[in-house]
Amino acid sequence: MSECTEPRWNEVLGAxxxxxxxxxxxxxxxxxxxxxxxxxxxLLELGAxxxxxxxxxxxxxxxxxxxxxxxSQVRADAELFAAASARTGxxxxxxxxxxxxxxxxxxxxxxxxxxxxxxAAVACLALLVAGGVLxxxxxxxxxxxxxRTVSAQVDPQQAPGATARLVVSDGGGxxxxxxxxxxxxxxxxxQVWLRSGDEAPRPAGALFAVDRSxxxxxxVPGALDGVDQVLVSSEPVGxxxxxxxxxxxxxxx
Amino acid sequence: MPPRSxxxxxxxxxxxxxxxxxxxxxxxxxxxxxxxxxAFALAHRILGSxxxxxxxxxxAWMAAWRSASRYDSRxxxxxxxLLTIVHNRAIDxxxxxxxxxxxxxxxxxxxxxxxxxxxxxxxxxxxGEREDTAALLLELSADQRAVVELAFYSGYxxxxxxxxxxxxxxxxxxxxxxxxxHLRHHLEGAGR
Numbered sequence: 001m002s003e004c005t006e007p008r009w010n011e012v013l014g015a016x017x018x019x020x021x022x023x024x025x026x027x028x029x030x031x032x033x034x035x036x037x038x039x040x041x042x043l044l045e046l047g048a049x050x051x052x053x054x055x056x057x058x059x060x061x062x063x064x065x066x067x068x069x070x071x072s073q074v075r076a077d078a079e080l081f082a083a084a085s086a087r088t089g090x091x092x093x094x095x096x097x098x099x100x101x102x103x104x105x106x107x108x109x110x111x112x113x114x115x116x117x118x119x120a121a122v123a124c125l126a127l128l129v130a131g132g133v134l135x136x137x138x139x140x141x142x143x144x145x146x147x148r149t150v151s152a153q154v155d156p157q158q159a160p161g162a163t164a165r166l167v168v169s170d171g172g173g174x175x176x177x178x179x180x181x182x183x184x185x186x187x188x189x190x191q192v193w194l195r196s197g198d199e200a201p202r203p204a205g206a207l208f209a210v211d212r213s214x215x216x217x218x219x220v221p222g223a224l225d226g227v228d229q230v231l232v233s234s235e236p237v238g239x240x241x242x243x244x245x246x247x248x249x250x251x252x253x
Numbered sequence: 254m255p256p257r258s259x260x261x262x263x264x265x266x267x268x269x270x271x272x273x274x275x276x277x278x279x280x281x282x283x284x285x286x287x288x289x290x291x292a293f294a295l296a297h298r299i300l301g302s303x304x305x306x307x308x309x310x311x312x313a314w315m316a317a318w319r320s321a322s323r324y325d326s327r328x329x330x331x332x333x334x335l336l337t338i339v340h341n342r343a344i345d346x347x348x349x350x351x352x353x354x355x356x357x358x359x360x361x362x363x364x365x366x367x368x369x370x371x372x373x374x375x376x377x378x379x380x381g382e383r384e385d386t387a388a389l390l391l392e393l394s395a396d397q398r399a400v401v402e403l404a405f406y407s408g409y410x411x412x413x414x415x416x417x418x419x420x421x422x423x424x425x426x427x428x429x430x431x432x433x434x435h436l437r438h439h440l441e442g443a444g445r
Contacts, residue, residue, distance in 0.1 A: 011423070014430030015411040019344065020404035022412070049436035051329070053405050054336040056389040060294035066307050067289060070314045071282055077318070078278040198345070200312055 004038045013039060017046040073244065080245050081157070152230075152251035158182070159248050162214060166230055166251040172223040176206075176230065180214040181248065184234035191239045192218050193231040193247070200242060201231055207239050227253050258283075266331035274322035281318055288332055289314075292339045299343040299406050305350075306343070313342040344408040351408075392439045397432035400425050 004010040009032040015021050016029045033040050152164035162180035169175075176192060184190050190208050193201035210216035220230065231247040261269065261283045272280035292313065296306035317338050324334050390398050399418065403409045411429065415422045 011426055011430075012411075014433050015404065015426050017433055018401065018404040018429055019340075020409065020411045020414070020429065022410050045437060046430075046433045047329075048440055049433040050405075051333045052389055052436060052440055053401070054295060054333065054340060055291055057294045057298035057406075060290060060297050062289040062293035062310065063303070063307060066293070066310055066314075067285060069311055070285065070318075071278070073315060074281055074318050075278045078276045081276040198316065198341075200315070 002038060004036050006032060006036070009036070010039055010042075013042055013046065017043060017050050076244055077246050150251050150253065152176075152249045154249045155247070158246070162249070164232075164249045164251065166220075166253070168224055168253060170223070172221070174220040174224055174230075176208075176218045176220060176232070176251070178210065178214070178216050178232075178249070181210045181216065182214060183210065187237055188234045189237050189239070190216070190218070190232050190248070191235040191243075192220055193233065193243060194220075194224070194227045195229040195231060196226050197228060201229075201247075203239060203241065204230065207235075224253050229253060267326045270321055270324050270326075270331055273318070274324075281321075284331065284335075285314065288335050291332070292336060295336055295339050296343040299340070299408070300346055305346055309343040309346045310339060313339040316342070340405075347408040389436065389439075393432050393435060397428050397435065400428045401432045404429060 009029060012021060012025065012029060016026065021029060033043065147167055147169045150166045150168060152166060154162045154164055159181050162178065162182070164176065164178040164181070167175045167177065178190075181190070190210070192204040192206040192208070194204045195201045204220050205222075206218040206220050208216050208218035218232075224230070230251045230253060231243070232249045233243045233245045233247045235244060257279060261272075261280055264272075264280075264283070266284060266287065269280045269284050273284065289310075293306055293310055296309045296313070297303060300306050300309060313335075317335055324331065328334075390402065393401060400414055403414045403417065404411070409417065411425050412422055414420075415425045418425070
């Protein structure tokens, strides 16, 4: 195997394996690894040591309450998907879903998949995704305040045929507009969430209901600086501190 | 026919992941039970507080549940995949806590109360070496162990570690690499 021709990257392999590179250097290393089989092989060898460090810690016991919270949320997710599958008459062994899983989607994957992946999965399966052009944005000027409209990705299992768009105002006070959304259920409302990076969603401070046609809107207070996604899920009246059900729609800010 | 839970507990992690990608909560509970203690121990080691470890683990377990379809057995075991998610979440928590602490200090105009470099070094190493350092790490020289622990369990970058330990950056990078190489050889010798 040919030697690495860029020693400055080879020197930083250990730091990279330990997660000790700053973000720009980490990105540079990823680029380097794409065309350097020598460094890639060395990194794989170091991977065994890195994996061992994951368990080279004092023994500890997870608190039972943690399992209760995690499994409660997991089961709520699973029940929601089972109900959605029953409504849409999906065959649990449908080849289409196996295909989606193979592509990295899965039943829960749409929530976290980047938009291009979501588009690919949706196109592959010919699923109906409401919301028109995913991630498409229009910009405008509204009395001196710059605005843009983002089409949201809607979960086709929970809300077939629904559409949603987010009007983002750089001055704050964005607005979410939905149509064709099903009722959130008895004793429930729709709640808006904000997500930054991989952090857990946090409440946006906005609850809303929909009329008989499924139309509704919510004012999202504050600026969306640093927010990557605006999500909506069905929650008990009064709202929740964290989502208890999977989001029905997601808008990439 | 045995109860479903009896069947699930006989499955390998990789087989359970295929079920979990289809939103099978029972399968996820089996995986949780197998790895929850190791995940919590790792988070506790990094964060130094059971409450913070609890938060990080909840985030990590929900993230793993919702991204189970992305697990690729060619890239490693389920355990390593899960623990890597926990590690990343815990390090994120550490860095957020550090930023918050730094901002609070600045806001209070109390920079004079920030420990000097010697104190910072002592605190960082104390956090890294609290409790019984696992036997594997004792395979490393003290110099290598310091940089590996500060990076992997405390979330410091190589340049931050160079500042903490007052070492040239190249020396820190070299010790990291040498430490991992040493661990790799030790693991190979131990047949792992």
